[in-house]
Amino acid sequence: MSNLETENKEGNPLTIKEFQEGIHQGRIEGYRCKNCGHKQIDIIDFCPVCHKSALEKVEFAKEGKVLTYTIQLVAPEQFMNEVPYAWAIVELDDGPKITGWIPFISKASDLPVGQRVRFKKSYLPGIVFEKI
């Protein structure tokens, strides 16, 4: 018998489809935990910090800074015509981290760690950022 308390009886407040539609329409959506306030961009049903299932859907800032990145010269199928580009981990200004790619980055001097970047609505695949 589970004594699990959940506020999300209707299931996950943000599906993958909704997340990806949001990206195509220019929104970064994710979760905020109503119990402890933790913010995360992911597909989850439980908070990794307080372990409660009380997540709500929220929209996050479009700007942030690059924490680390790679410059892809050999890429998976979907991206083979886009090389070279940077794939980066970005910390958004309101806290959570997200991944994305930045077209036309070919050398490390183009993108210092800490570079400010902005999420860009795009018809390209994945989550696209540009340098500010």
Place this chain on the structure above:
Amino acid sequence: MPSILILRDNQYDPQYRNMRDVFVLGAGTTKYGKSHLSARELALEASKKALVESGIEPTDVQAGFIANAFSLSEKQGHLGPIIMSGLGIADVPASTIESACSSGASAIREAWVNIGAGIYDCMLVTGVEKVSQLDTITATTYFSFGSDYIFEGACGASFPGLYGSIARAHMSKYGTTEEQMANVSVKNHENGMLNPNAHFHKKITVDDVMNSIVVASPLKLYDACPFSDGAASAVLCSEGFMLKMNGHASEAIKIVASGRAGGTGALHQRPDLTTLNAAVLAGREAFKQAGLAPKDIDFLEVHDCFTIAELVALEDLGFYPRGEAAKATQEGQTRINGETPVNPSGGLKAKGHPVGATGVGQVVEVYEQLNSRAGHRQVKDARIALTHNVGATGGSCAVHIFEKN
């Protein structure tokens, strides 16, 4: 802002009550590299070698685990019954264990659990991978399926790209240099030259690594392990079964610890990108179980899928303080004759990385080394060895410690 905890207050501490001792009775491997054989054929070749090394017949095998990640690329799933049938024992249960690149160690771990718990006395663990039929782009795509695909693969990250971002984070936090990472590759190629089953037999220099083509900066082609075909197999058994094996019992090695842990699938959910939390936890559990510390380990086989991964492994397992494995490698401390020999087999970099086989292949190397049968790459007086096998970028990790009496 709260961050994801590295160690939860209520983290479960596994209990190994009444576990029996478990031994590796024998182990064998195919050559790693490009093969014209299919996964099922490679698996049979390695399994047969392990059975011969153990001095047993297929009919002595009571159950099996197959470690494999990409057999669907050959249009073949459900490898267990295929391989058991090939050994003439179709009635013996076998299922596939998949945890990306750590499938091999996970399968060893589960066989250890089954035998330790007294369910079986003799199990066959065979790891296998066949990917050379795929072109580089398709193989790169398959490997990206091991990431948190929505956020990583589908946003343009390849596997080298994910480790490239770990490398850049390590460089910016600890000042690790590309030349220092290159030293890992040079050392592992040097060891691979001495391993007849290695994918590469080619001596390389730091300049060769630095001048090789960039795959996912800062990682270059010679920072990366190859896509390899190959299989490795081990027979695990209880003490009672081993003692009935007369001559072969003298070559058995004892599994003195088996630790494992998980981590987030996606890199961006981690508070620190210079460490794999799963490896820290799995290592800690293994050392605790064995009652040993890094100083007691005579040599290690670690998961060097990329040069940076070997440095991070040595720091995660506590062999060197954070940021200091690069310097130690540069000084030669991790060479076969150094104070902490790492990857005498050539590691994933030079021996090769047939994904499902890799973790079982590490056990084959330990078996040969601890029985003083490793030829020119023999680590002198090796008695206790550790294996470290990582799934993807650390979503899973298993660490084992072995001892020969």
